Amino acid sequence: MIPLWGVLANALAAPVAPIATILGMLACVLGPLLPGVADAVTALAWVPSSYIAGLGRVLASTGIATIPWPSGWWGALATGVIGYGALAFFVMRRSANRLGARILAGMASATLIAVVLMYFVPTWAVRASVPDDWTIAQCDVGQGDALVIQSEGAYALIDTGEFPERLEECLALLGITNLDLVVLTHFDKDHVTGWPALVGVTHELWTGPPENEADQRIIDALVEGGAIYRQVRRGDTASLGAYSLSVAWPDTAPLGSPGNDSSVVLELRPRQACSDCLSGLFLGDLGERAQQILAARERFSPVDVVKVSHHGSADQYHPLYEALEASIALIGVGAENTYGHPAPSLLAALPSTTIVVRSDRDGTATLQRTDGGGIVMWSER
Structure with missing residues (x-):
């Protein structure tokens, strides 16, 4: 990406940037000696600082703040x-x-x-x-997860992948400029560090339990960008067009510390009878033990699409996938990754009727129901 407004923004900010810097340094020096005076100087520094911040937000919100350009x-x-x-x-x-x-x-x-x-x-x-009426999209963000659900002009994103630019490319490819709901299933870097691409375009943010201050800073940054935040548990739901998104995991009493086994698991179902709708289960990075508990407790009915847990690692509860009987299995995985994903044992455990869609092989891909009841896939490769 090439910034269009970089030179203009710097030219407009240049006259006040030294003022903000000098006042900030003066406040730091006066703080230990004259706290009251330091507070007054800090208040003065807020004026040029807020001008610079506001200038950046205005130019970034124009919709043409950057133009695509080849990388490397x-x-x-x-x-x-x-x-x-x-x-x-x-x-x-x-x-x-x-x-x-x-x-x-x-x-x-x-x-x-x-x-x-x-x-x-x-x-x-x-x-x-790219077809206009897709329902589920898997973004090619390398070794990581980023999935989008679309219905009646509303969009939900599940995870971001590791690289903001890869997520931005996918959202641009799909023609998405605003997200009604963003779900960060857990805070591993291959699921959340693409978050800068979401600042200012996210209406509602769901996460599982944050583990540390770094996780909380991600939440705070998105909230400052305008997102409404909610830490979700089993039983929480949201409407997205013709669909209902339900949280099936984690429970109020988590299985362990925040991490893979505390991933937010989402079930997608149409809110009423719908001949052209898809159903799905998105498993985050849940491990075998957590999957086994989830399968025994929820007893899911079959779905059209399953987002395979943990990029297709070997740490899976195979009977869950057998019970889901999914027509499509989505695996977000990087080309030539060093983890051995997807594991041969996982691929062998999927039902023979399940078609595997891998981001390393297929690139960004979309799914939609056809008039005849089948599922059609578009992919960029």
Whole structure:
């Protein structure tokens, strides 16, 4: 991504940034000696500081704060060739060396055309091919989980993956700019550290129990961005368009310390009879013991889609998957990961009728019910 407003934001903030900095330093010096005076100086520092923060929020909320751009070395090289080539052309075009100016302009133009043909055109083609009426999407965020549910214009996101830019790419691909509900199943980095992509676009936030101050800071940042926060337990529900999302785990008395076995488990069911709706169970990173307790207590009826726990690790209670009889099993997993995910034992335990959709192999994928009652998948690969 390339920020469009970075230079403008810095130019507008530059006059007041030194004032905020000097007042902040002065408040720190005066704090131990004259607390009352330090409080007054801090209040003064709030004025330029809030201006800078407000400026950033306003420019970031324009919807065009950044433009997509290829990552890696060739994206950096293309930026340099286009930028310096264009700058040199304007500097040299009035000099005697007009041939050099034309060569630089040609290099910059050729690089820009190459970026458009090699990056933007394929990206636009993929975006144009995404169906509008999908119900469940699995984002390719590498070794991590990020799933989206859509119904009647409302969106719920389950986990973020590790990298904000990967999540932003997926949401852009799906045409999503606001999220009605975000669920962070637990606070492992491959499930939550993509959270910066959600600041300011999240209406309601659900989490399991936070484990430490770092977890709480993530919650606080999203709340400051406008999210309504709720720590959920078994029995909590929310409506999302034609669907009901129910929390099946954890219970009021957690199985253990926050972590995999305290993952929020969500059951997706239509709120009333619906011929084109999907049902699903999203298992977070629940381990075998927790899955066994959950299966015995809830006795789930079959579902259309199951989000396989813990990226398809071997730590699974196989009878749960047999009872669910899912048509589709979603596995969020990174290519060439070093964990051996998905485990051969898990894949062998899934019913023979279950189709496995893996983010490392299929990329971002969407699911929807067809008029004939089947399930159709779109994937970017």
